[in-house]
Amino acid sequence: MxxxxxxxxxxxxxxxxxxxxxxxxxxxxxxxxxxxxxxxxxxxxxxxxxxxxxxxxxxxxxxxxxxxxxxxxxxxxxxxxxxxxxxxxxxxxxxxxxxxxxxxxxxxxxxxxxxxxxxxxxxxxxxxxxxxxxxxxxxxxxxxxxxxxxxxxxxxxxxxxxxxxxxxxxxxxxxxxxxxxxxxxxxxQADADDGLRALQRAGRDAAEKPSAESSFPSWRLRLGVPLVVAAIIFGALALRDGRAPAEKSVSNEPPLTAGGMDPYAPEPAPAPSSPRPAVSERPMEALRSAEPTSVAPQPPAKPKPPSAVPEAPRSAEQKRTAPTPPAVPQSPPSAEPQAAHIELAIAPWGEVYVDGKLKGVSPPLQKLDVAPGTYEIEVRNSTLPVYRQTVRVEAGDRVKIKHKFP
The missing domain is CATH 3.30.70.1230 (Nucleotide cyclase, GGDEF domain)
Incomplete structure (x- = not known):
């Protein structure tokens, strides 16, 4: 080497x-x-x-x-x-x-x-x-x-x-x-894996071992299921027939359907007819006796006095040319401040601090995005002298900091 x-x-x-x-x-x-x-x-x-x-x-x-x-x-x-x-x-x-x-x-x-x-x-x-x-x-x-x-x-x-x-x-x-x-x-981890494998083997053995229920003859199972279903259906029908009279005796109103009446309810008996009124044998006399009585005349209503200043009717042309109230000006929405950029070119390397806070090591750090304002930039490299620079950036500015340590 x-x-x-x-x-x-x-x-x-x-x-x-x-x-x-x-x-x-x-x-x-x-x-x-x-x-x-x-x-x-x-x-x-x-x-x-x-x-x-x-x-x-x-x-x-x-x-x-x-x-x-x-x-x-x-x-x-x-x-x-x-x-x-x-x-x-x-x-x-x-x-x-x-x-x-x-x-x-x-x-x-x-x-x-x-x-x-x-x-x-x-x-x-x-x-x-x-x-x-x-x-x-x-x-x-x-x-x-x-x-x-x-x-x-x-x-x-x-x-x-x-x-x-x-x-x-x-x-x-x-x-x-x-x-x-x-x-x-x-x-x-090896002990845990051994325990997990033992549990998996026990689960497979339990799944492969035939249970007592599986030895039950299949023909009995096929015969018993329909019988149980039939017994449940007959029991439900008998229970409904036994409970129907009691339910009818409780309520005096006929059950309603979607149309408002039960189609299976018996038709109600016709109501007894009321006696018809006797007809007078002298219709002219009955008409005379039914003439309306005279009504006393009402005094005429007093007219209302006219208003002091009657409003003149407005024509259609005046309505169209009537001035509209001025629109209230609206302030445009405030835009967010655009960030500024600080580019770094440090050799051979350095720790970059902004206002006393570490932002990274350059290289590989090459750019910092900051808000507009004034910042104190420090670059440190082990025991070498610290490089300091104060920068002031506006929105959208690009400032480059270049330093080479000896």
Missing amino acids: HAPGNRTLICSVLFLDIVGYAHKPVTEQAKLKEAFNALLAEAIQTVPASDRIVLDTDSGAAVSFIGNPEDALTVAIALRDGLAAHLAADAAAALEVRFGINLGPVKLIRDINGQPNLIGDGINVAQRIMAFAEAGQVLVSRSYYEVISRLSEAHARLFEYLGPRTDAHVRTHEVYALRGATATAPRE
Whole structure:
């Protein structure tokens, strides 16, 4: 590998730590470290040697990936699965590992033996992210998540946001956890799968075993069903016939149908005819006696006095030309303010803050959409001096912030 001397690189750093390594006796430490090195060597076989640098630590290792940032996640998952298989094969093994991944700047140097070594904020933050993890858990930093989640939607769904965590140096880190089982979960999952398979076998045996009801002769079943149905029908008819007189005796009114009368009710008896009035034998005298009586004349009604100012009738032309009341002007609906755009061009990378709030890491962050106003922009890169710029934007403006860290 051609190692660039004293150059700052942006690398994906995977920091690994064996849980409880410092509290083990020396003989057990040697066994754990030997098994750990074998699993790690198998997990990193897919990454070319020119794209990785492996540093041995006291209780684990730190692997820096210079090329594809996805290599760190691939190796972490492969090592986690290898540890799970190792624990499943040897139940007495106590090899549990914590994982921490970070994307940040590192400086490639030569150690006292002339071997390549790494220093910088990238490896330091990876170690602190690992310190927040539990046994078998893979945690990543915000900077690494911002890059890996842009590869595809499937990569973004692999992680769960855990929130901010503060390390021993009073520095806050936003932490994401890789979804999935921990190193000890495969044994529990295997037990659950065995129980589920046992329940499925018991259900199949119960379904295949003939029950006592199924041994009942089929001809009796075919004969008994019609008899039961016939008995129910006859019982219903007898109950209706027995209850009909009682229902008629309760109500004195004939039952009504949709037309208003029962078509099956007996016709009512005709009412007795009333006696016809006697006809006078002298019709003329009866007519004279039926003449109307005279009515007293009513006095004429007094006319109403006319109004003081009679209203003149309006012609059709006046009605058509009558002025209409002025329309009340309506204010147009207020339009929403148009957003402004702040374009970013940061090299090699930087954390972007707007009014003290972290908005992301650039790159890959390239544009911010903000409302019109004045903003204080800060760009931070590890321990380098912070770049600050105050911008004022109006609706639809495009402002570009360009900065290159030394």
